[in-house]
Amino acid sequence: MALEDYRPDQERCSLCSYCKWIPQDKIKSWRFAKGCPSIAYSNFNAYSARGRFAVARSLLEGKSDYTDRVLDVIYKDLSCGLCDVSDKVCRYNLEPLGNVLELKARAVTDGQLLPQHMPIIDNLKKEDTMLLGMVKADRGSWAKGLDVKNLTEEKAEVGYFAGCRFSFDEELREIPRAVITLLKSAGVDVGIMGADESCCGGRAYQMGYRGEFVKFAENNIEAWKTAGIKTVVTSCSDGYFAFKRLYPELGSTVEVLHTVEYIDRLIKEGKLKLTKPVNMTVTYHDPCHLGRQGEPYVPWEGKEKKILNQVVVHEPRKPRYNGAWGIYDPPRDILQSIPGIKLVEMERIREYAWCCGSGGGCIDAYPEFSAWTAGERIEEAGTTGAEAIVTACPWCERSFKDAVSSEGGKMKVLDIIELVQQAI
Numbered sequence: 001m002a003l004e005d006y007r008p009d010q011e012r013c014s015l016c017s018y019c020k021w022i023p024q025d026k027i028k029s030w031r032f033a034k035g036c037p038s039i040a041y042s043n044f045n046a047y048s049a050r051g052r053f054a055v056a057r058s059l060l061e062g063k064s065d066y067t068d069r070v071l072d073v074i075y076k077d078l079s080c081g082l083c084d085v086s087d088k089v090c091r092y093n094l095e096p097l098g099n100v101l102e103l104k105a106r107a108v109t110d111g112q113l114l115p116q117h118m119p120i121i122d123n124l125k126k127e128d129t130m131l132l133g134m135v136k137a138d139r140g141s142w143a144k145g146l147d148v149k150n151l152t153e154e155k156a157e158v159g160y161f162a163g164c165r166f167s168f169d170e171e172l173r174e175i176p177r178a179v180i181t182l183l184k185s186a187g188v189d190v191g192i193m194g195a196d197e198s199c200c201g202g203r204a205y206q207m208g209y210r211g212e213f214v215k216f217a218e219n220n221i222e223a224w225k226t227a228g229i230k231t232v233v234t235s236c237s238d239g240y241f242a243f244k245r246l247y248p249e250l251g252s253t254v255e256v257l258h259t260v261e262y263i264d265r266l267i268k269e270g271k272l273k274l275t276k277p278v279n280m281t282v283t284y285h286d287p288c289h290l291g292r293q294g295e296p297y298v299p300w301e302g303k304e305k306k307i308l309n310q311v312v313v314h315e316p317r318k319p320r321y322n323g324a325w326g327i328y329d330p331p332r333d334i335l336q337s338i339p340g341i342k343l344v345e346m347e348r349i350r351e352y353a354w355c356c357g358s359g360g361g362c363i364d365a366y367p368e369f370s371a372w373t374a375g376e377r378i379e380e381a382g383t384t385g386a387e388a389i390v391t392a393c394p395w396c397e398r399s400f401k402d403a404v405s406s407e408g409g410k411m412k413v414l415d416i417i418e419l420v421q422q423a424i
Contacts, residue, residue: 160234198220
């Protein structure tokens, strides 16, 4: 879709401010009632979904032009989607996330680029990763010493996609290694692309770089087809969203599972047995692109019309991505199957979880905003009495680890796979 396609949304926004908060019936305290980090941090209406509807409409009508403040409003967005699911509690006919993503894409098309993003995109083009300083030749180094199939040389039913952060972040590299070990111990026919794995393109999409996204998506789809892969398993929630929601529009037909879904399946099938106690109280953080944006793609071609020129309907019925069918139960089922684990929940969970702060290119362009957002979540986790915040996304883990380190906190940050490994 183009920015012009969201013109009806821009016009019918009723300024209700649902986009700023979690739904009223989910609020447990004033302290953790806010939902959108962008408006909570910037404290100016333009940084909310309703504000960005107004900005988009003003640009389309020629009433305003790009300025430093306008670009700040456009790009200081985490693409977390909280505004989208909160709005749809009462406004099913609004797509605020789609609007802001198209705002970014239009800005990129118009040459209105953030200087902070340009070296990242250059590195993506040269080295197939958006992590600065990393080179493609080192991408498969995380698997060194593992006896795992190389999908460029032999076929496997399951292709494991590590993703950029797990591939290059030395502090987190043990996670994908543990995943391969667990899958092999359960008898899974698994392989990796190694140094030939490419970025999923999902974060480029979030930043407005559609051409780069399509290039990498088509490359991955062709690579999976050549390798005969039937199922792609990834530990990265950004990659999961890209594969599950964006790739099907480009022709991908492979089954896509996040590691938590696959591990949960293996546990329930009795192929992985968790018997060792792990005595710890933990809280679970729902990654945005695994949770509220983790719903499966539903193809739709239709049109919008109004009944009596008032009530908006779609023919045929349009899929309503409201976050309710994201991946929430598998990670919690895994934690509850580990002897000794006590799971305590934060106030904002599932489709209304607070973002970690790393999405939408903000971790690169607005590190202070990103760090503040992560710090807010760590504080919320601390109120539960948990010893550790557990999640299932390397970008969340990186944000939380950095936040705890900078603030001198004691909260442990763990990947759910680490706890599974301890319980085997």
